[in-house]
Structures are given as structure tokens and as C-alpha cells.
Amino acid sequence: MTTPISLEAMAASVPDGALVALPPDNSLPSVALAKALVRRGARGLRLLGVPVAGFAADLLIGAGCVAEIETSAVSLGEAGFAPRFSAAVRAGTLVVRDCTCPAVHTMLQAAEKGVPFMPLRGLIGSDILAHRPDWKVSDNPYAAGGDPIVLLPALQPDVAIFHAVMADAEGNVWLGRRRECATIAHASKRALVTVERVVPGNFLEDERLAPGTINATYVTDIAIAERGAHPVALLDEYGFDAGYVADYARMAKTEAGFAAWLAREVFGQRAAAAE
Amino acid sequence: MSGIKPEERLAAALARLILAPDAPPARHIAVGAASPIPAAACWLLRKAGHPVRLSLLHRRSGNPFTEGTRELFDLTGQGRIDLFFLGGGQIDGQANLNLVGTGAWPGRDVRFPGSFGSAFMYAMAHRTILFREEHSPRVLVERVDNISAAGVNAPGVYRRGHAQALVTGKCVFRFHPDRARFSLLSRHPGETVESIRAATGFGFDIPDAVPETPDPTPAELALLRGPVCDEMLETYPEFCARVFGRSEARAPAAE
Numbered sequence: 001m002t003t004p005i006s007l008e009a010m011a012a013s014v015p016d017g018a019l020v021a022l023p024p025d026n027s028l029p030s031v032a033l034a035k036a037l038v039r040r041g042a043r044g045l046r047l048l049g050v051p052v053a054g055f056a057a058d059l060l061i062g063a064g065c066v067a068e069i070e071t072s073a074v075s076l077g078e079a080g081f082a083p084r085f086s087a088a089v090r091a092g093t094l095v096v097r098d099c100t101c102p103a104v105h106t107m108l109q110a111a112e113k114g115v116p117f118m119p120l121r122g123l124i125g126s127d128i129l130a131h132r133p134d135w136k137v138s139d140n141p142y143a144a145g146g147d148p149i150v151l152l153p154a155l156q157p158d159v160a161i162f163h164a165v166m167a168d169a170e171g172n173v174w175l176g177r178r179r180e181c182a183t184i185a186h187a188s189k190r191a192l193v194t195v196e197r198v199v200p201g202n203f204l205e206d207e208r209l210a211p212g213t214i215n216a217t218y219v220t221d222i223a224i225a226e227r228g229a230h231p232v233a234l235l236d237e238y239g240f241d242a243g244y245v246a247d248y249a250r251m252a253k254t255e256a257g258f259a260a261w262l263a264r265e266v267f268g269q270r271a272a273a274a275e
Numbered sequence: 276m277s278g279i280k281p282e283e284r285l286a287a288a289l290a291r292l293i294l295a296p297d298a299p300p301a302r303h304i305a306v307g308a309a310s311p312i313p314a315a316a317c318w319l320l321r322k323a324g325h326p327v328r329l330s331l332l333h334r335r336s337g338n339p340f341t342e343g344t345r346e347l348f349d350l351t352g353q354g355r356i357d358l359f360f361l362g363g364g365q366i367d368g369q370a371n372l373n374l375v376g377t378g379a380w381p382g383r384d385v386r387f388p389g390s391f392g393s394a395f396m397y398a399m400a401h402r403t404i405l406f407r408e409e410h411s412p413r414v415l416v417e418r419v420d421n422i423s424a425a426g427v428n429a430p431g432v433y434r435r436g437h438a439q440a441l442v443t444g445k446c447v448f449r450f451h452p453d454r455a456r457f458s459l460l461s462r463h464p465g466e467t468v469e470s471i472r473a474a475t476g477f478g479f480d481i482p483d484a485v486p487e488t489p490d491p492t493p494a495e496l497a498l499l500r501g502p503v504c505d506e507m508l509e510t511y512p513e514f515c516a517r518v519f520g521r522s523e524a525r526a527p528a529a530e
Contacts, residue, residue: 026333027344051344052391073374073389078513081388089376089386096381100423101392102348109345121352122395124432125425129394131380146431180343211341233335240335 002171002222010192010223011036014159017044017067021108021157021184025054025077025232025240028178030163030194032225035266038063048157049074050108050184051101055232055245058082061094062258063266070097072104078242079249084258098128103135103152105180110154111187123150160188163228164214165237167195171216172203176235185218194225196237279490281444282312282518283499284463285408287491288447289316292404292440293358294325299401299436303328304358305347307391311507311514313360313406318503319495330356334510348392351399354435359400361393362407365419368477369455370405370426370438372397373419380421390423397424402436405450410443412476427455446471447488448479456480461488 005013010033014020023029034056037045042065047057049071057074060066062084074085088094103120110118123129124137129150140147162184164175173193175181185191191214203209227234231241231248248265251257293301293316304327306314317329330339332347340346350356363372364387374390376382397403407414428434437452445466448457458480462471468485491499504519515521 024344026335052389071389073391075388081386086386089382092383098375098381098389100390100394101344102352102395105343105345105348120395121433122398124398125422125428126390126394127375127380127422128390147433148431149433177338177341178343179341180345183343183345236336 002167002216002219004167004198004222004224007032007036007194007223007225008040010194010221011040011042013192013221014042014045014161016042017046018158019046019048021048021050021160021188022053022056023050023162023178023181023184024052028162028164028175028181028229028234029054029056029232030161030192030225030228031056031059031230031232032163032194032228033161033192033223034059037065038262038266041065043067047071048104048155049099050180051099051104053085054082055248058084058252059266061085061088062252063262066094068095068097070099070104072099072101076245076249079245083249083252087255098131100126100128105183107152107155108183108187110152111156112183115154117151117153119149119151121149124148155187157184157188158190160184160191162191163194163225163234165196165235167193167198167219167222168203169198169200170202170204171219171222173214173216173219173222174203174209174212175214176212178235179212182214182218185214190220191218192221192223193219194223194228196224196226196228196234198222198224279496280518281463282315282514283491283496284488285312285406285442285444286315286319286499287495288442288461288488289313289404289406290319290495291489292442292447293317293320295439298439299357301327301358303330303350303356305330305332305351305356305400306360307332310360310406311511312408313404314507314511315499315503318506319498322498322502322506323495331510336509348395351396354399354401356396356399357401359396359403360406361397361403361424362405363414363419363423365414365416366405366407366441367416367419367426368457368479370441370450370457371419371422372405372424372426373421374423375421377420382421393424397438398428398434398436400436402439405438405441407441408444410445410471410474412474415443415474416476417478426450427452445474458482459485461486463488
């Protein structure tokens, strides 16, 4: 039995400096929690884009919440390059650990299985590998000789953060086919999940809902945040708000424009909600 | 039939490369997010009756993957993706791709979004078609500043496939992994070998005869503007409006 906590309490439970895993814009990011982290003034976060990062990451970077990011890309999709991320790279104020998508999944899967590393094909010849001293190349022990392959260390995030459609009375979370969020939850020490709504019953007793469900075992806390993925699409619940993201991309091109956007869209919202 | 749009010509050129008789069969093709022209090429084959399986990664409704985005990479790792498309902020004469950025690592001059899955997909898909509309010395460089994904590997490194070709707004290059070099396969109307050479930062081989890239056939154009556009409206509304003039595409996007 899980009682939802408030969004602001959830944000307060993420310590400064935490390694925070986030899904990308096509897979259930909690933009609501990212905004709450900006409001709480989080500092020194280390973000992990699973496997890439989008709107929520750019927002956190611009607001000065992020010291490091490990990801395969940061992009606003159709709205173009992520402006605050690009500015931080240019300024040298952000440590960027470039990755490639399947490597992120593989490192999390190693953590999920509780093994120290997993191998992955490809990567050899890429400068990504050259800049990752923590990734090792070893000969395949099952080959007759040679066959170099990359070994990736298990990666256990401190906190997984994502947004799902609904939680049930038992604290199980339903996310449909977006199972990478299950991998993040399985691999992380804690999972903080915002949901559109909490419904009665138990998803695990429904054969059709159970395959798209994360067992409450993996879910630390739930907070209700209606339209919590906005401006990102949420499954078949609501679509992508292209106008909102285009407006952000335009304003966030400059530091001053980004500050004005934050005042209106992040800090303004709290004032409105408190009334 | 009204004037052929450059995008329509490119889609038809890609479709011909996909079916090239000397290439491995394309039974299962995966198409990434920012790829409306490759997606159009794949739909063109499907609508022309070729039994190809298409996995469109960013499709919101009916997305093919139920294990999240890692399923694409697991499929590719097993050799179950025959063809993938990649581009690059820079592409060099050995088919190395730079999606990270220019200047010092990790892109201190101009930072691009990042490498995505390229470092894996390029080596593990059975083949890759490189696609970049901008054909300029800034994009097609002698040597990329940073390698996101390598065009060829040293002997002894396991690799399933390579670039088959590079399609740009000016021409089609074929890639030869044995000698890590491109050759000119066809030039789009209005281009000459010299105009292509002037716009290309890397050296490439020029055969005795370089034909013009063929026009899409009337049947291909009819498919592109009709059933192909229908399939693409949800994922690529802007593209469908611009290329096919289907401005009603905006309605579902504004939900």
C-alpha cells in the first residue's frame, strides 16, 4: 500500500549530487519533477540519459542543477539542438560523458542482474570508447583467439525518475510498452514516479495490464502530477506540445531568455498552485 | 504529374539502393527519428508491394518495440536488422561519422546532439545507407574532428556490415569498405562531376561514366504523394506539409 507524496516532497528527497537516471522525450520523462527539482534549487546532479536526454535535461542544465551528464545525445527533437546543454558545453561548465545508446542499456542491465560488467559488440574504432577509460576492451574468452570486445561496468543510478500513466492502490505503476523505464527502476537504488492518477485495484491481477506494469517492489515513491510529462507526449493520453517546446527553444537561446522562461513556466507555476 | 521535388527524387534513389541486387536482402529495416526521407523510401517499397518489415522507432501509436528502446539494439546485435540509416554533422572519406561535434572532444566548437546508437548500429546492422541532404565541404570532410562511429575497422574486429552508399542533395556515392573509399555512383540533375568535386571535402573515385540519378517514375510519385504520405502524417507532419502539400496534417499534431 503506497500513499502518494507531494511533488515538492519528492523533489526534496533527491539529494544534491545524486546520479539521476531519466528517460528521453519519447519515453515518459517526468517534466513535472524536473521543474520541481529546479524550484528546490537542486545542485550538482549527475544525469544519466537512458539512452538519450531531452527537454527535462536541458531545463535542469540551464537552471544550474547539473554538474555532469552521461548520455548518448541531448536533443529537443524537431525543435532542434538543446540550447542550454549546447551553451554549457561551449562554456565548459558541464562534464559530458558521451555514450552510445545500447551501452547505456547494457550498463543498466548489468546492474539489474547484479553482475559487475557486460560485454557489447560495436564501439571499437569510435572516439566514444577512446574517451571512456572506465570501458575496457578484452578478447572474447570463448573465441579461439583475438575477437576484441568492449566490457561495460554495471551502472546503478541513485534515483530513477519517470512519469507513468497510473499507479494502483498497491503502488504498482503501469507504463505500457515503455519498458526501458522498468529497466531503469530495476537498476536504480530508488525509483521516484510521477503519475497522472492513482486508481483502485491491483494491476498485477489483470493479465492485460501486468506485462506493462512495474511491481511496487521497485517503486520508492509516487506523486500525482497531472499532465506531468507535458510538453512531451504520454502514450495515448496526450500528444507532444510542439508549440511549447518551440517557444522554449527560442527563449532558451540566451541566458536572459531562459531566465524569463523559468520565471514564467517553473516559478510562476508554484505561485499559481499555492493560491 | 507536377514537378518532382528534390525530396521525392532522394526517396526514390534510396528505395533503389535498398533493393540493389548486389546488396544483402532488406527484410527488416529500422528507421530513426529525424529521417523523413529514408522513411518515405521504405514506405515506398512497402506500398509498391515489397514485403519488407519496417520498424519506425519514433512512432507513437503502434510502436514496434515492447521492451523499450533497447529492443532495437538487441535485435541488431543478433543480426536481425538488415538495414539502418545514419547521417552525421561531418562525414569523411573513409565513411567515419561525427555526430558529437566539431573542435576538441566532446564538441567544444559546435556541439551536435550526440552519437545516439551509431557506434553500435553502424557495425552491427547488415548494412547502412548514409544520408545527408547538405552536400558541402563543411559536412563532407577529409577527416572528421571526432569519430562517433567508425567507417571501417582493423582486421580481426568483429563487424557485420558497413556503409553501402552515401546519398546527398547532389549525388549518390557508393562506399567500398575494402579500400575505405567512396566512388561516385550518380549525380542529381543539374550537377556535374566538377560541381560535386568542388562541394566535397574528401577525395573519391570517379568512374568513366557517371549517370544522372534517375527521376522517380510516375508510379513512384503517385505512391509517394498518396499512400506513403498517409502513413507518414502522424510522425512527420511538417515534412508532409512541405513536400506533399498536405497541410491538413497539422490537425492530428495539434491534439
